[in-house]
Amino acid sequence: MIRHVLGATLVxxxxxxxxxxxxxxxxxxxxxxxxxxxxxxxxEKPVFVAPGEAFDAKACAAGxxxxxxxxxxxxxxxxxxxxxxxxxxxxxxxxxxxxxxxxQPSQWVQGVEYAIRDKYDIIDLISGIDPSTIEPQVKAAxxxxxxVMTSHFYDPSDKQNPLVSSSLTIGFGEIGTVLAxxxxxxxxxxxxxxxxxxxxxxxxxxLVAGLKxxxxxxxxxxxxxQEVNVGVTEWGTKxxxxxxxxxxxxxDINVVIPIYDSMSQFVVPxxxxxxxxxxxxxxxxxxxxxxxxxIQQGTVDMDIGESLDWxxxxxxxxxxxxxxxxxxxxxxxxxFYIFDKNNAAEAGTPANYDQGYGDAxxxxxxxxxxxx
Amino acid sequence: xxxxxxxxxxxxxxxxxPAFRLGRFIERIALIFVWILLIAAFGAAMPQAFLNWGNFSxxxxxxxxxAVLALAxxxxxxxxxxxxxxxxTLTLSSGLIGVLxxxxxxxxxxxxxxxxxxxALVGMVNALFIIYFRIPSLVVTLGTTSLMxxxxxxxxxxxxxGGIDNALVMAVVGGRLFGVPYAFYYxxxxxxxxxxxxxxxPLGRKLLxxxxxxEVARLNGIAVDHVRFGALVTSGVLASAAGxxxxxxxxxxxxxxxLNFLLPAFAAAFLGATTILPGRxxxxxxxxxxYFLATGITGLTxxxxxLWVTNVFNGGALILAVTISQLTRGxxxxxxx
Numbered sequence: 001m002i003r004h005v006l007g008a009t010l011v012x013x014x015x016x017x018x019x020x021x022x023x024x025x026x027x028x029x030x031x032x033x034x035x036x037x038x039x040x041x042x043x044e045k046p047v048f049v050a051p052g053e054a055f056d057a058k059a060c061a062a063g064x065x066x067x068x069x070x071x072x073x074x075x076x077x078x079x080x081x082x083x084x085x086x087x088x089x090x091x092x093x094x095x096x097x098x099x100x101x102x103x104q105p106s107q108w109v110q111g112v113e114y115a116i117r118d119k120y121d122i123i124d125l126i127s128g129i130d131p132s133t134i135e136p137q138v139k140a141a142x143x144x145x146x147x148v149m150t151s152h153f154y155d156p157s158d159k160q161n162p163l164v165s166s167s168l169t170i171g172f173g174e175i176g177t178v179l180a181x182x183x184x185x186x187x188x189x190x191x192x193x194x195x196x197x198x199x200x201x202x203x204x205x206x207l208v209a210g211l212k213x214x215x216x217x218x219x220x221x222x223x224x225x226q227e228v229n230v231g232v233t234e235w236g237t238k239x240x241x242x243x244x245x246x247x248x249x250x251x252d253i254n255v256v257i258p259i260y261d262s263m264s265q266f267v268v269p270x271x272x273x274x275x276x277x278x279x280x281x282x283x284x285x286x287x288x289x290x291x292x293x294x295i296q297q298g299t300v301d302m303d304i305g306e307s308l309d310w311x312x313x314x315x316x317x318x319x320x321x322x323x324x325x326x327x328x329x330x331x332x333x334x335x336f337y338i339f340d341k342n343n344a345a346e347a348g349t350p351a352n353y354d355q356g357y358g359d360a361x362x363x364x365x366x367x368x369x370x371x372x
Numbered sequence: 373x374x375x376x377x378x379x380x381x382x383x384x385x386x387x388x389x390p391a392f393r394l395g396r397f398i399e400r401i402a403l404i405f406v407w408i409l410l411i412a413a414f415g416a417a418m419p420q421a422f423l424n425w426g427n428f429s430x431x432x433x434x435x436x437x438x439a440v441l442a443l444a445x446x447x448x449x450x451x452x453x454x455x456x457x458x459x460x461t462l463t464l465s466s467g468l469i470g471v472l473x474x475x476x477x478x479x480x481x482x483x484x485x486x487x488x489x490x491x492a493l494v495g496m497v498n499a500l501f502i503i504y505f506r507i508p509s510l511v512v513t514l515g516t517t518s519l520m521x522x523x524x525x526x527x528x529x530x531x532x533x534g535g536i537d538n539a540l541v542m543a544v545v546g547g548r549l550f551g552v553p554y555a556f557y558y559x560x561x562x563x564x565x566x567x568x569x570x571x572x573x574p575l576g577r578k579l580l581x582x583x584x585x586x587e588v589a590r591l592n593g594i595a596v597d598h599v600r601f602g603a604l605v606t607s608g609v610l611a612s613a614a615g616x617x618x619x620x621x622x623x624x625x626x627x628x629x630x631l632n633f634l635l636p637a638f639a640a641a642f643l644g645a646t647t648i649l650p651g652r653x654x655x656x657x658x659x660x661x662x663y664f665l666a667t668g669i670t671g672l673t674x675x676x677x678x679l680w681v682t683n684v685f686n687g688g689a690l691i692l693a694v695t696i697s698q699l700t701r702g703x704x705x706x707x708x709x
Contacts, residue, residue: 074525074530075530076529076530076531230679233632234632235629236629236630236631236632236633237438237629237636238682240622241431241434241435241666241669242673242679244434244670245669245671245674246673246674248430249421249422249674249676250421262532262626265624266622268622269434269545269623272623273430273433273434274426274430275426288531289531290532290533290534290624293534294534
């Protein structure tokens with residue numbers, strides 16, 4: 001009797017184990033297929049989708065002024081957006097000026113006060129300035145009738161500061177999902193990831209949350225082996241030794257994700273020194289030109305980029321809609337585009353910020369603004 | 373200066389008893405001993421990952437720029453001057469390599485000569501204000517740091533420049549000897565050269581005398597200004613060389629990251645002054661200190677400990693080592709700082 005029961009239990013156990021293994025293999029295959037499907041749209045040339053109704057942008061912008069305050073003028077990405085906004089603004093008659101600063105909150109305060117004194121219509125806080133850090137000034141601006149708007153800063157899941165008139169969010173969580181799905185596909189569902197983050201930068205939180213949840217959903221066999229948090233000012237001294245140490249300590253790591261691509265300047269030499277070039281894939285976000293060059297040279301595998309020019313058009317569009325009382329889109333709606341070895345050359349050699357994304361948006365916005 | 377061949381004791385000679393000598397010996401090797409303990413501890417925790425030659429060879433190479441920078445600052449420090457501009461000079465040097473080699477397509481050999489020349493020029497400018505105009509070295513080099521930082525941002529358009537000539541990358545980290553990339557041996561060449569000059573040449577004696585007491589040195593017929601000038605130019609040249617190695621290790625250049633090497637380099641210089649020849653800035657001590665700190669960072673990272681702990685480790689190690697060194701010498705007044 002006991003033998004029968006034991007035998008039956010063993011058979012049942014084996015069958016259950018078989019089922020579990022099959023179920024887990026099915027889950028992995030389904031996840032891989034889902035990841036592939038989700039990646040598809042980021043590999044195609046971005047198409048323009050109108051963010052709202054057409055409106056007469058020239059009439060709306062006539063005689064109006066916008067002061068753009070970047071997180072730091074030393075950041076070429078932000079400087080590039082503002083330079084393009086000046087050009088786009090000139091097309092519709094909106095005067096755009098940059099408040100040059102070196103990333104000091106005291107300088108942002110001065111900028112807001114200058115905008116109030118000089119009777120600007122819009123204060124645009126670009127990428128990285130949390131309105132809460134200069135709240136008294138934002139309130140003073142609001143009281144003086146100057147609309148404070150943010151762009152390329154909040155994730156859609158963030159709670160917007162109530163003093164801000166409108167925000168053009170960017171889907172940092174969505175970027176996290178793209179990084180997760182790309183890692184899943186690139187390793188056939190077996191990614192062992194080294195994640196490099198900077199927790200003090202606000203977009204990090206939604207980005208990493210998106211990455212982790214998507215990985216959990218689509219890749220049961222993937223894992224984040226180590227997560228290293230490096231402050232921005234320490235990228236130059238800490239990233240390289242950390243990556244080297246992690247790759248040495250965990251030889252099974254096959255994907256390194258520095259979530260902001262400027263970090264890859266220090267990841268690439270670490271991968272090279274540990275002799276892992278080609279074995280470890282590097283995936284990142286931002287579309288900074290030198291990293292697109294790295295892809296062409298074969299030291300980075302993937303970079304998610306956004307067109308600065310497109311961001312400039314979308315920002316002006318959103319801000320003008322707010323200024324003129326039209327419904328404001330909640331997001332920038334600038335598509336993300338994956339650069340890898342197949343298309344990195346389209347960004348130019350050496351790469352440029354705006355090349356490779358197509359120019360569908362230029363005509364799109366011009367029509368939307370009734371310029372043509 | 374025939375006495376130059378005789379090493380000068382780190383503290384005034386005379387009245388040394390054997391017990392005291394033993395204490396001094398322990399002090400000399402204390403940091404090395406702690407370093408070995410640290411390696412043993414990390415080795416026990418991670419025998420496979422930590423205790424392998426690959427791990428050490430990579431660590432030796434990747435900290436070579438920091439090592440050369442620490443060596444650069446101990447030259448003027450020995451002569452009694454601070455050079456806070458070495459971090460900016462390193463950045464200027466690597467930035468120049470990026471701009472001239474990648475953007476202007478200049479041959480890498482010529483670019484390296486220019487980078488070294490610019491390093492010497494920075495040293496001369498510092499020396500002009502420090503020696504001729506008699507402005508404190510701290511103020512001058514703080515000013516030139518800011519000046520150079522601005523110039524590098526302008527020059528590089530505040531962006532990272534990738535794609536530096538592969539010949540430089542190969543010469544720095546491509547080739548290996550005993551499994552260790554060449555970068556480490558460049559740092560070793562600088563150490564040996566400095567050790568020889570510091571300990572076995574009249575110039576080394578003069579440098580030390582000038583640092584210990586300018587007026588006394590002057591009265592002894594030493595051309596104090598020439599020695600200080602030479603020390604500042606040397607630190608400029610060495611900082612530039614560190615920039616070259618840094619550009620070779622990374623294969624790219626950027627306008628900011630090099631600046632962060634300044635404080636670790638100073639920490640290593642001061643920590644290094646507590647070992648080998650305690651009480652004196654010395655090249656072997658500086659190298660031991662750089663790799664002691666590097667071992668700590670590498671081991672802690674391998675253990676998966678958050679990186680803020682490494683800052684605590686660096687700062688704590690420095691303060692502790694200098695304090696212990698002071699205590700073993702009966703809290704005598706130090707000539708450093």
